[in-house]
Amino acid sequence: MEELSQLFGTMGRERSDTHSTQSTGTKLALRHRLNQLMTCVDDLDPRHGLHDKMVQALDNAFLVCGKRANKPKKDRFRLHMVTWNVATADPPDDLTSLLHLNSPKSPDLYVIGLQEVYSGPVRLMTDALFDDPWSQLFMSTLAPLNYVKVSSIRMQGLLLLFFSKLEHVPFIRDIRATYTRTGILGYWGNKGGVSVRLSFYGHTICFLNCHLAAHMKYATERVDEFEHIISTQTFDCKKAQTVLDHRLVFWFGDLNFRIQDHGMHFVRTCISDEKYNLLWSKDQLTMLKKKEEMLQEFEEGPLDFQPTYKFDRNTDIYDSRRYRTWFGFNGKKRKPAWTDRILWRLRPVAPPPEEQDESDVGLDVRELRQLEEDEEYPLKVRQEFYTSIMEYSVSDHKPVIGIFTLVLRKIQTTPLVRLQPEGDWSADIDSMVLYSPLQPFPSSTWDWIGLYKVGFTSVSDYITYTWVKDDEVAFNEEVIQVYVDKEEIPVQGGECVLCYFCSTLQSIIGVSEPFKVNESKVAIEEGLLPEKINGLDQTVAREEVWN
Numbered sequence: 278m279e280e281l282s283q284l285f286g287t288m289g290r291e292r293s294d295t296h297s298t299q300s301t302g303t304k305l306a307l308r309h310r311l312n313q314l315m316t317c318v319d320d321l322d323p324r325h326g327l328h329d330k331m332v333q334a335l336d337n338a339f340l341v342c343g344k345r346a347n348k349p350k351k352d353r354f355r356l357h358m359v360t361w362n363v364a365t366a367d368p369p370d371d372l373t374s375l376l377h378l379n380s381p382k383s384p385d386l387y388v389i390g391l392q393e394v395y396s397g398p399v400r401l402m403t404d405a406l407f408d409d410p411w412s413q414l415f416m417s418t419l420a421p422l423n424y425v426k427v428s429s430i431r432m433q434g435l436l437l438l439f440f441s442k443l444e445h446v447p448f449i450r451d452i453r454a455t456y457t458r459t460g461i462l463g464y465w466g467n468k469g470g471v472s473v474r475l476s477f478y479g480h481t482i483c484f485l486n487c488h489l490a491a492h493m494k495y496a497t498e499r500v501d502e503f504e505h506i507i508s509t510q511t512f513d514c515k516k517a518q519t520v521l522d523h524r525l526v527f528w529f530g531d532l533n534f535r536i537q538d539h540g541m542h543f544v545r546t547c548i549s550d551e552k553y554n555l556l557w558s559k560d561q562l563t564m565l566k567k568k569e570e571m572l573q574e575f576e577e578g579p580l581d582f583q584p585t586y587k588f589d590r591n592t593d594i595y596d597s598r599r600y601r602t603w604f605g606f607n608g609k610k611r612k613p614a615w616t617d618r619i620l621w622r623l624r625p626v627a628p629p630p631e632e633q634d635e636s637d638v639g640l641d642v643r644e645l646r647q648l649e650e651d652e653e654y655p656l657k658v659r660q661e662f663y664t665s666i667m668e669y670s671v672s673d674h675k676p677v678i679g680i681f682t683l684v685l686r687k688i689q690t691t692p693l694v695r696l697q698p699e700g701d702w703s704a705d706i707d708s709m710v711l712y713s714p715l716q717p718f719p720s721s722t723w724d725w726i727g728l729y730k731v732g733f734t735s736v737s738d739y740i741t742y743t744w745v746k747d748d749e750v751a752f753n754e755e756v757i758q759v760y761v762d763k764e765e766i767p768v769q770g771g772e773c774v775l776c777y778f779c780s781t782l783q784s785i786i787g788v789s790e791p792f793k794v795n796e797s798k799v800a801i802e803e804g805l806l807p808e809k810i811n812g813l814d815q816t817v818a819r820e821e822v823w824n
Contacts, residue, residue: 351655352478354445354683357384360486360617361669361676362531362586365395365434368414374666375676376418384680386477387424387440389415390486392531393672396433412438416734426735427784430454430471435530437471437486443788446776447692451476452783453512459489459502470506470530474514474523475784479688480656481516483523487530493612496561499533500569507571521624524656525683528575529619531674534562536584536614544584544613545595553581560615575620578663578679584613585665585675592670617665619679621658626651650688657684693718694777694787696726699758704768704797710743710759710775712787722746723780726759731772731791740773741765768797 321328359375373379376387394411408416409431415438416426424440427449431437435456441449452475459469470487487506489499507520517523536544538559547555557563557580566572587596596611626648662680669676696712710726724746727739743761773794777787 349686351684351686354385354477354685355382355661356386356388356681356683358527358529358619358679358681359387359389359676360392360529360531360619361390362392362488362617362672362674363411364393364590364672364674366590366671367395368411369669369671372414372418374668375678377678377680378418378422383422383442385442385445387415387419387438388484388527389436389438389440390484390530391434391436391438392486392488393434394431394436409436411436415440420732420734423732425733428452428454428473428475429735430456430473432456432458432469432471433467435469435471435486435488437473437484439473439475439484445477446785447694447788448478448687448689449475450689450693450779450782450784450786451481451514451516453514455510455512457506457509459505468502470503470510472510472520474512474517474520476516476689477683478685478690479654480525480685481514481523482525482527483517483520484527485510485520485529487528487532489531489533491533493535493537496534496537496565499561500565500572503528503532504571521622524624524651525658526575526622526624527619528622529679531616532562532618533616534560534565534614534618535616536560536612537564541610541612548583548595548613553583556580556584562615562618574625575622577618577620578660580615582664582677583667583675584615585677586614586616587611587673588670588675590670590673593667596673617674617677619663619677621660621681623656623658624651654686654688655684656686658682659684691715692787693779696775696777696787696789698775698789698792701795702766702773702792703770703795704763704766705799707763708761708766710761711756712745712759712777713756718779718786719781720745721780725778725780727776727778728761728766728794729774729776731774733774736776736778736785739776740767742778745777766794768800770794770796 317331321331357377361375377384391411394409412426412429419426419440423443425443425446426438427441427446428439429437437454452473454471454473456471457469460467468488468490470485472483472485474481474483476482485506487503489502510520511518520526536556536559539547539556544556547553560580562572562577566575588594589597595613598610659682660679661682662678665675665677667675693716694712694714696710699709699711702708712726714720722744725742725744727736727742729739733739741761743759743765745757745759771794772791774791775789776785778784779786
């Protein structure tokens with residue numbers, strides 16, 4: 278038995294050591310051990326007690342090897358997050374450094390949270406009709422790289438944008454967005470939180486962008502505001518009705534926590550010497566995490582970068598001016614602080630029923646299903662990068678970026694709808710879309726199919742759309758035909774895609790392969806005169822002139 282244990286032990290070490298790479302010599306050594314094992318099996322008397330033990334050990338070994346061989350595939354997705362208090366400034370000319378556009382590893386998702394976007398009365402009115410300048414810049418920068426703005430929400434100066442590569446869009450579902458005001462008496466939206474929640478390949482994720490109360494002395498109030506936002510935001514979703522119900526939560530923004538106790542000279546000296554660790558113990562958020570249970574559930578990477586507040590605008594110099602107060606006295610310079618942060622929280626895993634204390638009430642049916650799903654479809658988060666980007670100086674804050682890898686097993690692997698154009702498309706003839714549901718989904722009369730140019734910027738950036746139920750012309754159990762009027766098709770043609778938008782899920786659940794819409798032969802014969810271009814092309818032309 279001892280010899281057999283040594284043999285199995287050696288085999289186990291060989292298997293473990295060669296998990297990632299196996300040399301030829303190691304493989305030969307393993308085969309030699311296996312031959313020794315076969316000799317032991319041949320010589321062993323089946324009536325001997327060791328025989329049953331060896332059979333059981335072999336069964337366990339084969340079971341382990343089988344599990345490893347059949348281990349479900351885990352996918353990795355790269356998430357690039359940005360938080361930036363832009364202090365009412367106009368956007369810079371270039372976002373390359375902010376979005377790491379020159380990186381060899383392109384993100385699958387971008388999430389951008391801005392605070393203090395200019396929200397004067399006139400600008401708010403125009404932004405209600407058109408995208409604000411910041412959103413326009415992010416969309417125009419990312420759309421040529423095949424990113425789509427899937428969702429966004431704005432509350433006065435707070436703005437949250439969610440972008441995805443087009444290939445992931447059909448697997449981003451149940452999108453909801455909401456906001457909470459915590460400004461003056463809870464009625465003003467200059468402070469508070471905006472959030473976007475969604476299902477990503479079946480895993481529930483919530484992004485919460487906050488701008489909390491300012492000034493050194495209001496640390497506790499900031500925690501109170503955060504808890505208020507968490508407790509009041511709800512979503513019309515079965516699997517995750519509150520922020521903390523989500524499998525993964527990202528909390529970020531201008532959280533306004535300061536460095537207390539240390540004097541100005543000591544703080545600036547530590548920054549100049551890049552000894553940031555000497556300041557961590559007096560960072561208010563770090564201090565409060567030690568006693569606030571809710572904050573302890575959130576993780577954050579090391580603050581191994583310069584504090585991001587407060588700078589003289591258009592410089593890399595920390596606050597050097599004195600400010601006039603309401604009564605004409607000079608105010609103090611602001612002490613540097615890590616006000617701009619990115620944290621995350623993986624939902625705590627509930628212990629299995631057999632490990633619960635007798636005092637525990639026990640898990641209900643929903644929690645048991647959740648526990649089983651968490652075990653079968655694991656999700657892990659790894660932060661790859663966390664830093665400030667010092668080259669941007671339009672604001673008195675520097676932007677902070679966090680790059681994450683999400684490692685998960687997909688719960689959803691098939692789009693809900695497959696769709697494609699039928700025949701050739703042009704503005705000369707009415708056209709047809711064929712679509713077929715691949716899985717049950719909550720369809721409604723408000724569902725529609727949009728025609729988009731390749732490289733479209735957002736869900737609302739369609740050329741035209743058709744209501745699914747109103748324009749159905751034929752269907753069977755597998756394929757449904759939907760009619761598109763030729764007057765709605767652009768005469769100039771181009772590379773396009775079709776997208777099915779599900780109103781209930783508030784998301785695109787199917788995207789066609791790119792296809793060509795041909796130029797209108799009639800329009801070509803008539804010289805493509807502007808007055809002959811249909812209404813949609815005229816609208817596009819007017820927007821291009823306006824821009």
